[in-house]
Amino acid sequence: MARTLLLVVGVLIVFVAGAQAGSEFLAEENPIRQVVDGLHELETSILRIVGESRRALSFARFAHRYGKRYENAEEIQRRFQVFSENLKMIRSHNKKGLSYTMGVNEFSDMTWDEFRKHRLGAAQNCSATTRGNHKLTDVALPELLLEKFLPNAITILFPIRNMILKWTKLDDDGTAETVQLFFPLLVAESNVLKLKDWRETGIVSPVKNQGHCGSCWTFSTTGALEAAYAQAFGKGISLSEQQLVDCAGAFNNFGCNGGLPSQAFEYIKYNGGLETEDAYPYTGKNGLCKYSSENAAVQVVDSVNITLGAEDELRHAVAFVRPVSVAFEVVNGFRAYKGGVYTSTKCGSSPMDVNHAVLAVGYGVENGIPYWLIKNSWGADWGDNGYFKMEMGKNMCGVATCASYPVVA
DSSP states (O other): OHHHHHHHHHHHHHHHHHHHHHHHHHHHHOHHHHHHHHHHHHHHHHHHHHOSOHHHHHHHHHHHHTTOOOSSHHHHHHHHHHHHHHHHHHHHHHHTOOSEEEOOOTTTTSOHHHHHHHHOOOOOOOGGGOSOOOOOOOOOOGGGGHHHHOTTEEEEEEEEETTEEEEEEEOTTSOEEEEEEEOOOOOOGGGOOSOEEGGGGTOSOOOOBOOSSOOHHHHHHHHHHHHHHHHHHSSOOOBOHHHHHHHGGGGTOOGGGOOOHHHHHHHHHHHTOBOBTTTSOOOSSOOOOOOOGGGOOBOEEEEEEOOTTOHHHHHHHHHHTOOEEEEEOOOTTGGGEEEEEEOOSSOOOSTTTOOEEEEEEEEEEETTEEEEEEEOSBOTTSTBTTEEEEETTTTGGGTTTSOEEEEEO
């Protein structure tokens, strides 16, 4: 009996010790516990430096959510002051009940000058791209005009694909020649749809993040090309922004210091192609050009410009062609956009004002306000899942000042 009792007690001791060790192991490995502990440690450190308050607690949680790492107590104090000023701006704006709301995001501890330096390129003069060649003429579709353009055609390689027709014709000496011609889409303005969202077709690629580099123009360019490629060939692709950062300087682009999609389209056209993201990955900083023509995944055969300020042309192109690269002027406050229809009386709309390139993927109406639906390149956590709405009809902030789209093959 005594021996049995000793055995039971020994088993219980081993079981309890094992359970304690297991709980300690689970506590160490539990990711939720680690997050909670990390948040508590960060909150304690920050509150010890800036003092306890609701705003300080908001700052601590902001820093934890966005993985902020500050070098010392002085930087924590400075970032807290900047965060407090931005939070004050956000709350003041939201109390006014305007057409859009602001919110805390990863930029909330940055001053306007810091944000402008890291996320926006220098203002680009896009005057050279403002003579439009997108037509609104009310005539028959290109498919009905083939006989006029193909009198000597012997083989059509493929019919209208992305508005390019390729065919083989016989020259006067009897030799066969492959020819391609760009047909602008010709549809009556009265037929323009009231609502459009190209995301519903699956041709819009996921939102990307340009990081601390003023390379927005490269993301606008690749976004337009990725949509055009998916539309033409029925499959998605992710193209290289870094190639444009490193290689497109001869076409009046400046890497992390800014550029224009229209000039990027010209670079790709004359360079012979653009590589994929995998072949030429993004680093977010200026580098030496490493382009290899063997890796070219998409080619640009032409680009189409929207007439300066012509939102009717832009709407027509977005309705019937595909997503269009646009540029506009970002002013302080836009970086805190959260949702709704953005409007501003502080931004300009001239070719000299634009400082940020994006991608118009649709349009619609919200609470009686017509808007452009636009894809940004500040990550999916910014704004409305990486998108924003811009008021339509006023060339707001120059949204129709420097618009263009590529033609791919």
